[in-house]
Amino acid sequence: MRNLKRVLSLALASIMLLGMMVVGASAADKTYADLTDSDKITNQEAVSVLVDIGIIEGKTDGSYDPSATVDRATMAKLITMMLMGDVDQSAFQGTVTDLKDIDSSWAEGYIKYCYANGIIEGDGKGNFFPTEPVTVVQAAKMLLVAIGYNAENRGYSNDANWSTNIMRDAQTTLFYGSTYTTTIRSLTKGLSVKATDALTRDNAAQMIFNALFVQNYDPEYQYDGGVRYISKYTALPSLAATTYNGLNRNVGVLTAVNDDGYATVTGGDIVPTKKINGDVTLMGKAVAYYKDASGLVSSAVVEDKDNTAVTVPGDLVNNSAKSKDVTKWLTNNGLELSATNAYIVTNYVATNTRAITAADLAGIGNYAVAYVIDSNGDGVVDALVKTTKTVSEVTGAVKTKTDSDGKVTVSIPGVTAGYVSAVGYEDLSKGDLVMHITYAGTTYITECESVTGKITGYKGTSAIYIDGTSYTRSDGAYGGQTVTQMKDLDTSAKKDVTLFLDENGNALYAKLIDATSTYNVAVVLGYDTVGSSVEDSITATARLLFADGTVDVVNVSGGNGTSIAPGSTLTSSAQTAGTNYYLVAYTIDSDGNYELTKLTTSDVDFGGKDIKYTTISNASIAPGKAVFTDGFIGNSSTAFLVANYSSSNNKFSTAATTTGIANAPKYTGTADGVVITVDGTAALVFVTDGTLQDASATSNYIYIPSSVTPSYSSADKLYTYSKGYVNGEEQDIISKIALTTGAVMKVSLNDDDVVISESAHGGVAYKGVSFGNDVLTVDTATTPLVGKAYYTLADDAKVFEIDSDGKITEIAASGITADKTDGVIVLGASDMSSTMKAQYVYITKTDSSATTATVSVNSTSVPSANTADTAASCGTPTKNTTVTVSVTGVADGATVSVTLDREYSTSFVANATLSSDGAGAYTFTCSNPASGSVVDMVCVTVTAEDGTVAIYYGSMTISA
DSSP: OOOOSSOOOHHHHHHHHHHTSOOOGGGOSSOGGGOSOGGGOSSHHHHHHHHHTTSSOOOTTSOOOTTSBOBHHHHHHHHHHHHHOSOOGGGGTTOOOSOSSOTTOTTHHHHHHHHHTTSOOOOSSSOOOTTSBOBHHHHHHHHHHHTTOOTTTTTSSSOTTHHHHHHHHHTTOEEESSSEEEEEOOTTTTOOOOTTSBOBHHHHHHHHHHHHTBOEEEEEEEEETTEEEEEEEEEEOOTTTTTTTTOEEEEEEEEEEOTTSBEEEETBEEOGGGOOBOOGGGTTSEEEEEEETTEEOOSBOEEOTTOEEEEOOTTOBSOTTSTTBHHHHHHHTTOEEOSSOOEEEETTEEEOSSOOOHHHHTTOOSSSEEEEEESSSSSEEOEEEEEOOEEEEOOSOOEEEEOTTOOEEEEOTTTOSSEEEEESOTTOOTTOEEEEEEETTEEEEEEOEEEEEEEEEEETTTEEEETTEEEEBOTTOGGGOOHHHHHTTOSSSOSEEEEEEOTTSOEEEEEEOOGGGGOOEEEEEEEEESSSSGGGGGGEEEEEEETTSOEEEEEEOOOOSSSSOTTOSOOTTOOOTTTSOEEEEEEEOTTSOEEEEEOOSSOEEETTEEEEEEEEEEEEEOTTOSEEETTEEOOTTOEEEEEEEETTTTEEEEEEEEESGGGOOBEEEEEEEEEEEETTEEEEEEEEEOOOBOOOOOOEEEEOOTTOOOEEETTTTEEEEEEEEETTEEEEEEESSOOOOSSEEEEEEOTTSOEEEEEEOOSEEEEEEEEETTEEEEEOSSSTTTSEEEEEEEEEEEEEEEOTTSOEEEEOGGGOOOEEEEEEEEEESSOTTTOOEEEEEEEEOOOTTOOOOEEEETTEEEOSSOOGGGOEEOOOOOTTOEEEEEEESOOTTOEEEEEEEOTTOSOOSSOOOOEEOSSSEEEEEOOOOSSSEEEEEEEEEEEOTTSOEEEEEEEEEEEO
């Protein structure tokens, strides 16, 4: 028995008997696996054990809150729980102490228990200070007494060097496994702290965890002249070995996590049926978990701190003559490859069927995240982990739903196809760029880091400079964006761009920050002055109509030569519609005064941007139409002001306002007013007159792959299509009528989501598509992307790709790959003849590698992929006669070149002239050999969109 400093009450004595019993691991109602912020915990192994055995618990919101400070009252509770198990503090209310500041403390009983056992002391004046933070040295003293040391004997109290004495013992306690050892296990093992530091919840867990595994002590007493003293301490087994039923540590390699999140640990004894949670990001690493004599204790595996992970550079080569040779890199990092089978983890799937080779580490590239792991510190690589994630843009609001079992799923437009289980979605919003990967039924999401600045240079095709800092183009560049496309966003170094980075800090995607968002433009409806002109400045006021539709009177500061000219006829009493108003850009000085820069029909440099206005008359404006009138291009930040003009007093008062092309007002050939452009893009459209029209709502669209055959229920008279898409979401489609497959169709649904009617989609079909600056560009002419139409997207617009199997995948608009041959269907929020706002965009992907064509020479069919040596024989035409070459059925996007090759000829004067009718027919005149015969070879080269080449050879023998 430990020495009790004070006599315990009867109630306390009965509780002490309970303390000698084994504490079961089931004491924890909430486990470590339930914590919502485990990724923020530094001492994960310690916290996991203490939470799972019930010594410490998470907060009521489900978090652990590792950085929060532990107060003295909480430390008393934790030590009580460590020694006694899950016991309520009311059990100790009968204990008498001389402390006078704990009566109102929530932890009064725990404090009394610790005080009665000498674990804590007051200040000698009856104060414990329960709400003050506990320091490292104070916590160490409590733990040392808890494991059996006597505070007075060891100099923890009534000693000038008490702090030194405590830290001495805390740092020299001995580890106890299943036997006694001489191995030191400091109570501060794993911590970097000072004695006077306030203890965090994270560090408190580590200190208590350390205390579980050190030898305990029982003091032996002797008497000298009637005075009792401690002659020695007898070592006792640890709390882990006794109170916690042989609690022990186990280690293995995490090699799988199933759809329920349960781990397989190879080298340990963990399989999914044990139901211990695993983190896929630890795949291939050594992980730790705990058991006791009754079985598994841990609710989740945690990373073993003996793991050493080293990131593999993407440009290593398997060439000993090069400085970036794999073997040299390994040697420089103190590593070597194992001759035995190691773990190779690719996108969270682990195998160990062979050894890792130098070739595995060469040429990984700069986008994939790859690292090698030495899991036991022996310098040998035990695993190679490589992860390549998909890059997507969040195109709409993130939505969640919870099922009856409390499981939360999330829908992330542009990233997920419908609702899925996901990790890392909580802080996402529209416009974010993310990297994601799906494994074992869960999508893991990482939001891309970004930098903002001006493009100050570039290096060939390899790097872009933002504010002088170089960023290498990522191999995973979003949408295949090149350095040239990045730098062409702004060649003047005047505009801000956001550069998104991959996990290796490389440039994934550059996006121009909308210029209109940084400009202040307004309409001056009138001004008054006390002096003779506006340049009398501080005495002038102006009545402004702002881009948000509000009207206010502001003070105007001094002019700079480009401000409103003195002597203007515009006054507060003369505001005739369409004539007496000024358009200005403005800044606000430190005194709140406005400096107005008058705009003209020519560009004015305002803060490095070219701003001007243009008058419009009888113009058409439509929601979603990027080119909305007279060639003006708007975007998601274009502001529309519809003035409220009163003819009775010739004044503008308030205005209706909308922002973004998608929300533009609708006018058909009636809008009068002005457009302010910033660097060529419409920033503000001020409509002073016109007939405003209404817009209409969206429809439901379906797509069923042509391979799908419906089942029909004669009883219900319903067709069921087992695979289809409604507004892009995959689901069974039930219909009262037979539906069209292999095409996008518009349908009507009843309240049970059963199709009751079908019609043509009502949109517009194109071939060829690209996307940039918030505008969708499609082809309207025979030559792809020469005749163009422009669309912007509704706020909740969706873009889908249809592959050759009929599978639909939702993508971010910014992820559209420019392609001249893809089929495109644009579906608007209303009749497409009157609006250019896209609600749904369906892109049917073509095979960019297709080189198909039908080739014949003199009506003889010529196969593809033959060679000159195996050319198709196309007859023996007479010399000087005309030969016809026909090339039809050429794959979309492919180009054709027809040449003559006469390298086999023994004599000819010159190559004949090759002519084309422009529709696939080519003609030439045969050779005219002087004697013998020659071979005329026709070469038809078909080059696919992606550069794949097929050559069709046809030969003819021409005799003299």
